[in-house]
Amino acid sequence: MDAYERVAASRAKGRATAQDYIDNLIIDFEELHGDRRFGDDKAIVAGVGKLRNMPVTVIGQAKGRSARERGMRNSGSPHPEGYRKALRLMKQAEKFKRPVLCFVDTSGAYPGIEAEKRGQGLAIAENLYEMMTLKTPVISVFIGEGGSGGALALAVADKVIMLENAFYSVISPEGCASILWKNAKKKKEAAEALKLTAKDLHELDVAEYVVKERDTDRGFRNVYSQLENLLYEEFSKLRQMSDDELLAARYEKFRKIGRYE
């Protein structure tokens, strides 16, 4: 598959959503709503549950499984209150020493009048700022689209795991093509140029792991079991670290990506 085919696969209807991952990986999940400031953004599903026997906080961008649900969830494009709900629950996780598991799947933070009025830029900035020093392990799994700052706001993480056909980019290939070459049809060239595939991101040290999608037609079973093992193992390792070690390693990880020599 070329880069754009993977982008298309990441957006395909019927691809597993954050809720599918929660249903298949998290036991005793209870959703927790609202940012305690403005409202409850359904583009982000969040709550507490267990990964095997380990209590975790789960936060995921949820695109919705049916047309109706996609409408309700704004196709996984969060407003500021979504990011603020995420941050509220991350802080709660820190208090109770629960690891945080994020599922990233968004075309981007929603670009609308209300979102701007309520401080979309600030909401994302606050998440980046606070996540860098959050005293509990954070792992972000990119399950589909990883659209720019709207994705990063759930991904200042100790480990980033990419599904094989997920992508992560500073701008969509369509957006890049239309701005740079004034021609949205050059999206294939843009997708290649942006180095946005899981493999590229692994090579650029943005993602630590890539999970193969061999069994996609059998309902992602294989993906879920690979992911469950990997997450449990990684969280167990991260929990061995002291807060200082954890935060120093997280800072250094982002410090050295694309490091200037």
Next chain:
Amino acid sequence: MIKPNLFKKPQNKLEGGTPVINEENLEIPEELCVLCSSCGSTLFRRDVENSGYVCPECGWHFSMSARERVEYIADKGTFKERDADMSSKNLIDFPDYEDKLEKAQKVSGEPEGVICGECEIEGVRTCLFVMNPDFMMGSMGVVVGEKITRLFEYATEEKLPVIGYTVSGGARMQEGILSLMQMAKTSGAAKLHSDAGLLYISVLTNPTTGGVTASFAMEGDIILAEPKALIGFAGPRVIEQTIRQRLPKGFQRAEFVLDTGFLDAIVDRREQRRYLGKMLKLHCEEADI
């Protein structure tokens, strides 16, 4: 030094009323005079330069190069630049990026899109970074992120405040995901600076958008803006395309952003040095004032 494009009002088609001026019809030689792109007044270039590139008639804040701004805001002769020679590489082999960089260096006369250093403002020692509108629209790539990160780290070590002037179209797409990562990196450095109990004042200038708004621009203890500066996450064109309607007049301008509660104050450029000096002193130990 004045560049010809300096006096172009950044395009925001949503706010009409910009007079269309055919420069060929002007009788006064261009070297002596400029037109305010906001009110249309003919102004003596020298007057505009002497007033910090603010129109004496209507108060419109013209774009200002980073180098000129450093000179304008720092106490005379106090600025010591850091990491002055860092310039970008084409880290992901993006098509034509080298040409773009070369062109930006020529246009701006600077190796990259931000100037960092330390100086005194009204006699108080501070770190200062100023982004450059003339370098690929102030876009943030690895070098911009790295220089700002290093400045915060230096300020944390030296227990100095940071004042940062932002102007940006957002993350630099020619550096792909590596430009996005600068948002996390700079935010982390700003957070550690803050956790050390140190002051950071950001000053948002026209336009501040995208990844810069969604990171260090909005992370100041005190967030200021210049009058009428466009400030937002999504740009007006992107929003219009998404919602398929025109945006209200004044949307995302500094006055609007102040009203919605995201700015501490709007400060006229001609008042900024005094304002910043006062704010810096308010954060000094009593004995040091």
